[in-house]
Amino acid sequence: MRIVVTNCNTTQEMTAEIVRGARSAAGQGTTVTGLTPAWGPESAEGWLDSYLSAAAVLDTLRTHDGPPYDAVVMAGFGEHGREGVRELVDVPVVDITEAAAHLACLLGRRYGVVTTLERSRGQIEDSLELAGVGRNCAAVVGTGLGVLDLGDTGRTQAAFLAAAERARDAGAEVLVLGCAGMTGLQRAVGEKLGLPVVDGVAAAVKLAEALVTMGLRTSRAGSLAKPVPKRRTWGAGRD
Incomplete structure (x- = not known):
């Protein structure tokens, strides 16, 4: 099982510390990989930081080209973006x-x-x-x-x-x-x-493992249904 842990800020040292904690909680056979946004706040401490962080984390996962993963753990306490990530990816998403x-x-x-x-x-x-x-x-x-x-x-x-x-x-x-x-x-x-x-990191890892083991995924009914792809129309007619 492969779990991706997303840091909510750009501080690599914090990502490494979070990954250490996640790995210590993970069961045998679970691989934990950390993702650090390439842009966004150095530390998320407030509403503005949180919204910027959410966009950065979503962008990081949207453009991720590494090995496939079985679950995402969002390691930002109280930060925004949880529902957006659940809509974006097709694996369980657990927020700490x-x-x-x-x-x-x-x-x-x-x-x-x-x-x-x-x-x-x-x-x-x-x-x-x-x-x-x-x-x-x-x-x-x-x-x-x-x-x-x-x-x-x-x-x-x-x-x-x-x-x-x-x-x-x-x-x-x-x-x-x-x-x-x-x-x-x-x-x-x-x-x-x-x-x-x-x-929260350990709790999220164990819950992510449980969801994957049980074969459970995010519901696609109602609010978390996959959005219909939109054709870009803004800027049409401009050189």
Whole structure:
């Protein structure tokens, strides 16, 4: 089985870190390949970045000429483009945002998301609502760290623990890592928190494997039906 993991930004180092986490979660016989957009934001941190990232990821998959793959994992927490990718490709597409939330709902009644900057809360909340798991979210809490600040392990762990306590006080019984760059952090902080911590990258990989093994694909009925190819008419008559 071959899984493609798409980074939502152009930072190659983050793609490599995400792929390491994905491979550690993958089962025997699963190959994980990372894709980094050639253009777009260096780090996706806000509405504008998110929309640009969605277009870049879609373009990357649309023009991909590598080996065929069996599933796509979208490694951008709360980022846009999920439904567009499902319409574009003919294999299962699993977004780390909804994958983590769905697994968290199996472990407790309410979960909390610990993410990077507070300004990311709105789009994460919208993404969870669209995925149908927003009502179980007790809180989305920012650490105050930017995506590219997550390489400082000691600082990241301290900020995560402080934010996680706020989420727990808000009623969270399970915690979700709210950024693909936090992959691996669950092992370091899970015991200190006394709560289950779900990593979206690992969750998405395991769900993607399950969908492929079960022979399930995205429905083509209704909203995700393949669009009818359009003949380009804009600019007609111009030299």
